[in-house]
Amino acid sequence: MDAATPTPGAAAPPPALDTTNVTVKIKRYDPEKDARAYWAEYRLDVRPTDRVLDVLNQIKWEMDGSLSYRRSCAHGVCGSDAMLINGVNRLACKLLVRDLGSTINVEPIRGLDVVKDLIVDMDPFFDSYKSVLPYFVNDDPEPARERLQSPEDREIFDESTKCILCAACTTSCPVFWTNGNYVGPAAIVNAHRFIFDSRDQATDERLAALNQPSGLWRCRTAYNCTEACPRDIPITKQIEEVKRALLWRQA
Amino acid sequence: MPRAHKYDVIVVGAGGAGLMAARYAAQNKDVKVAVISKLYPTRSHTGAAQGGVGAALGNVSEDHPEWHAFDTVKGGDYLTDQDVAETFAHEVVDAVYELEHMGLPFSRTPEGRIAQRKFGGHTREFGKSAVERACYAADRTGHMILQTLYQQSIKDQVTFFNEFHVLDLVLEDGSARGVVAYELATGEIHVFHAKATIIATGGNGRMFKVTSNAHALTGDLTSIVWRRGLPIEDPEFYQFHPTGLYKIGVLLTEGARGEGGILRNKDGERFMERYAPSIKDLAPRDMVSRAMYLEIQEGRGVGPDGDYIHLDLTHIDAEIIEERLPDITEFARIYLGVDPIKEPVPVQPTAHYAMGGIPTTIDTEVVADGDGTVVRGLYAAGEVACASLHGANRLGTNSLGDLIVFGRRAGIEAAKYAASVEYEAMPAGADDRAREELHRIRAASGSERAVHIRKELQDTMMDNASVFRTEATLAKQVEILADLRARYAHVSVEDDGQVFNTELMEVVELGFLLDNAEQLVYAARNRTESRGAHSREDHQDRDDDRWLEHTMVYRNEDGSVRVGAKPVTLGKYEPKPRVY
Numbered sequence: 001m002d003a004a005t006p007t008p009g010a011a012a013p014p015p016a017l018d019t020t021n022v023t024v025k026i027k028r029y030d031p032e033k034d035a036r037a038y039w040a041e042y043r044l045d046v047r048p049t050d051r052v053l054d055v056l057n058q059i060k061w062e063m064d065g066s067l068s069y070r071r072s073c074a075h076g077v078c079g080s081d082a083m084l085i086n087g088v089n090r091l092a093c094k095l096l097v098r099d100l101g102s103t104i105n106v107e108p109i110r111g112l113d114v115v116k117d118l119i120v121d122m123d124p125f126f127d128s129y130k131s132v133l134p135y136f137v138n139d140d141p142e143p144a145r146e147r148l149q150s151p152e153d154r155e156i157f158d159e160s161t162k163c164i165l166c167a168a169c170t171t172s173c174p175v176f177w178t179n180g181n182y183v184g185p186a187a188i189v190n191a192h193r194f195i196f197d198s199r200d201q202a203t204d205e206r207l208a209a210l211n212q213p214s215g216l217w218r219c220r221t222a223y224n225c226t227e228a229c230p231r232d233i234p235i236t237k238q239i240e241e242v243k244r245a246l247l248w249r250q251a
Numbered sequence: 252m253p254r255a256h257k258y259d260v261i262v263v264g265a266g267g268a269g270l271m272a273a274r275y276a277a278q279n280k281d282v283k284v285a286v287i288s289k290l291y292p293t294r295s296h297t298g299a300a301q302g303g304v305g306a307a308l309g310n311v312s313e314d315h316p317e318w319h320a321f322d323t324v325k326g327g328d329y330l331t332d333q334d335v336a337e338t339f340a341h342e343v344v345d346a347v348y349e350l351e352h353m354g355l356p357f358s359r360t361p362e363g364r365i366a367q368r369k370f371g372g373h374t375r376e377f378g379k380s381a382v383e384r385a386c387y388a389a390d391r392t393g394h395m396i397l398q399t400l401y402q403q404s405i406k407d408q409v410t411f412f413n414e415f416h417v418l419d420l421v422l423e424d425g426s427a428r429g430v431v432a433y434e435l436a437t438g439e440i441h442v443f444h445a446k447a448t449i450i451a452t453g454g455n456g457r458m459f460k461v462t463s464n465a466h467a468l469t470g471d472l473t474s475i476v477w478r479r480g481l482p483i484e485d486p487e488f489y490q491f492h493p494t495g496l497y498k499i500g501v502l503l504t505e506g507a508r509g510e511g512g513i514l515r516n517k518d519g520e521r522f523m524e525r526y527a528p529s530i531k532d533l534a535p536r537d538m539v540s541r542a543m544y545l546e547i548q549e550g551r552g553v554g555p556d557g558d559y560i561h562l563d564l565t566h567i568d569a570e571i572i573e574e575r576l577p578d579i580t581e582f583a584r585i586y587l588g589v590d591p592i593k594e595p596v597p598v599q600p601t602a603h604y605a606m607g608g609i610p611t612t613i614d615t616e617v618v619a620d621g622d623g624t625v626v627r628g629l630y631a632a633g634e635v636a637c638a639s640l641h642g643a644n645r646l647g648t649n650s651l652g653d654l655i656v657f658g659r660r661a662g663i664e665a666a667k668y669a670a671s672v673e674y675e676a677m678p679a680g681a682d683d684r685a686r687e688e689l690h691r692i693r694a695a696s697g698s699e700r701a702v703h704i705r706k707e708l709q710d711t712m713m714d715n716a717s718v719f720r721t722e723a724t725l726a727k728q729v730e731i732l733a734d735l736r737a738r739y740a741h742v743s744v745e746d747d748g749q750v751f752n753t754e755l756m757e758v759v760e761l762g763f764l765l766d767n768a769e770q771l772v773y774a775a776r777n778r779t780e781s782r783g784a785h786s787r788e789d790h791q792d793r794d795d796d797r798w799l800e801h802t803m804v805y806r807n808e809d810g811s812v813r814v815g816a817k818p819v820t821l822g823k824y825e826p827k828p829r830v831y
Binding site for chain 2: 030049060065068069070072073074075076077094096115116119122134142144146147149151154157158161164197199
């Protein structure tokens, strides 16, 4: 076709798929074999557009089958593969090699017990989540159709509905590292989800659950959670909104 | 000795169908319910569903369940059981309202009602023009359904066995007695004795190279029930979604075309105008996927290798894209470095959804043959099941509808059954088969690596049994699968540990995938016509005289495969040529 005619839909081709050599250091621990965790090093050729998860898979499948980590959807919506990558909490499936340079350090997320390699015990995290009544409550008789809610009222809690419970936020929080009982940012986000839902009726109970010694007020506004969130939820802002809601109720 | 558990109702799988089933089973106060999942519930693949759940609420424009039922039947290329489609189209309306009552945060119309948008194959007045039927929550509708159902299960204090991998189904004298599972954290075997077992474990897309499916979707239960002598229905109908991100298959919702997105070839031509003049880019998925392949075959694909198509959203208001399609916009930016607001996105058809599965009645009871003989105490719902709602091709949004309608039915039916019967005996050595399988893999000393067999499986399934098939490619694939199966017997594992031995489980999953691939290939070779997602280049026409019937694939005792049939339930919609 005529090269001078601009084509709707024409675009630059995707980047070339050349490979690059990387060094991947992974913090390994097998409770059946190791007294303590150690760093294992792997060198391999990968594509710049590979996800870190692809790199881990390549190591597991081609180099060392015993390497263990969680993964499922591989595109950032299931929350299985949160890990500490080059010092930052990220989802391994949402981070590309080209954004990391030639050395990649991978560790388990902090503050939860390591079960094996990159797998941590998630139960304390889910227990904190469950403590804030993270479910919709409305005891009025159900209408025949939907309960009405304006787009504006819906918008108020839109960001907090994005949470995938990956634990990247909570396990990046310095308060949580020193006090594992702290309910943590993820639980507060999920309380926010319902506190600001115009249809919900359990705000008082939820705020009371957060107004505990290891609750909301432990937050020191370090912003680590907001930076760690792979879904770009403005967590620190939401925690502040919940704090204000609690103060407003108490006033 | 295995760890033993006893529950009236066991639900295997914690996605949308499993959680819905658990919730409705638990409402029957006479029964004790537990859910077993190889993942944490919030990791289930329902969470990846984007675009919406179709229900004729009529919130944006006039709509009726009858229109929805018709679209489902026509979309399914008349292989859909029409009683199932009618029931579904009516019940999904109530199910959507129920989700809203559970707090699901749907996007809203200016009047505050559940927002709805257009989707492929959704029409008004039996095919006249596109209609807004997809109820959505931005482009994370599945995420919201999964989260909402998990939240409610916390409220209901449902018992979960998380990260327990089911390895076998206990089936004795025509009744299901429970399941055998492997606890990932400890390597222990558990036997779950149940009066009723509900299978809700989702799909098997990982048998293909380019897929939207999670790593976890390895067709575990469609293999396990098959090994136990039960048939699989219609596995040849495997859906390719038109718009997976080029090479990696991450999905871009059909809602993107519902909002006005256009598919273009390398000349910038809106080629769907030639294939489906009335609804163009919103034609059903099988038709769009085929059209894209044909464009590529005929040299009009985009890119240096001419092997992809452009999804063009650049003419849509940037605010609408950011507000209604935020996740897919981010996927394109992260994985391809392409900003959909400014430039078109490279896409290609990606393996997405199994229309077939474990055959069930309209009440989700599993059937053992083409005559509809019910297996006592066994139920299936969601993608793993085939009540034959989707027929030969599923319409967009009907998967989420399927989960909530048939998940609910499974929970109610299974609990009712469990409350009415006594436990049947758990046979001695119920866990023997699972133990032997694990022992065999651990003891194998061969040099085969699972990754090589899996990769060859995925590559060849893509080449020989995906959007287009012929007798030649399918015959070739039968041979390849036989070879892979022989090699599979020699796969060994390096990890000899008990704690989170994910390598061992991946080998088990590969065995499941090989079974699923066999089911598909044998069924596809048997069906010498083209219908819905099953497109035979050597038999291009639909043949209602010979093939208006369901496939039932069985594994014989000696390992060979037998293909039988089951009648289609017809109704008021007469099979007609499928034009849009």
